[in-house]
Amino acid sequence: MKNNGVNENDSQFQEKKNIYEMVQFHYHIALRQKNFYNLLRTDTEALGEETILIDVDYKQKIYYGKNSPFQLTSEFYKYGSCSLLGFGVYYVDKKFNTVTKKEEKFINAWNFDLLSNDTSQKAADFIKGFRFLRKNSTFKSIEKKNYIIFSDTSKNFRCQEVCHYYLRELANEGIRVSFNYFGEYHGKVIYIYKIMFYTINLEIIFFSL
Numbered sequence: 001m002k003n004n005g006v007n008e009n010d011s012q013f014q015e016k017k018n019i020y021e022m023v024q025f026h027y028h029i030a031l032r033q034k035n036f037y038n039l040l041r042t043d044t045e046a047l048g049e050e051t052i053l054i055d056v057d058y059k060q061k062i063y064y065g066k067n068s069p070f071q072l073t074s075e076f077y078k079y080g081s082c083s084l085l086g087f088g089v090y091y092v093d094k095k096f097n098t099v100t101k102k103e104e105k106f107i108n109a110w111n112f113d114l115l116s117n118d119t120s121q122k123a124a125d126f127i128k129g130f131r132f133l134r135k136n137s138t139f140k141s142i143e144k145k146n147y148i149i150f151s152d153t154s155k156n157f158r159c160q161e162v163c164h165y166y167l168r169e170l171a172n173e174g175i176r177v178s179f180n181y182f183g184e185y186h187g188k189v190i191y192i193y194k195i196m197f198y199t200i201n202l203e204i205i206f207f208s209l
Helices: 008-042 122-136 137-142 158-173 187-207
Strands: 051-058 083-095 102-116 146-151 176-181
Touching: 008 051, 008 102, 008 158, 083 122, 083 137, 102 122, 102 137, 122 158, 122 176, 146 158, 158 176
Parallel strands: 051 146, 146 176
Antiparallel strands: 051 083, 083 102
């Protein structure tokens, strides 16, 4: 069938092709970002001794009580809940190799989980949690003057308040911050892109027949 002199199948094929190319472009960006993030977590030269990598994320709300989260009863909800803000901190450490008799560098990591009865999970809560973390004696013992921060694109991490904290408050303390956002909301972008790849690719093949 033709519409204004344009074959309908050709038009649909071109539309699918454009979508495929767009998804492919964003997929490769997400993949490059993931590879860079993993490089910082594993390569001492890439991270450097004057930098720490911090990934941050809010987990789901944790409900108190003995009941399972799948038991949606009034008794379950009466116990209340708390919020979990997680920080993964990676830094270059050293250890003595008894075999080679040499001191070797490696990437060490600490996970800090902050529990709070305030479950609002707003930007102000995140900043408050970050300030609390920086007062922790373990964090202070591994802290460097350079932060590389990774988070998802949820609004509580991607707003003026958080940017002000990174670029003004921390800068006033001599901390240099590079903050990065994964392109997804909840950490599933690579998986979703793969599904879209296969689906769109099958449709393009179908329209090509």
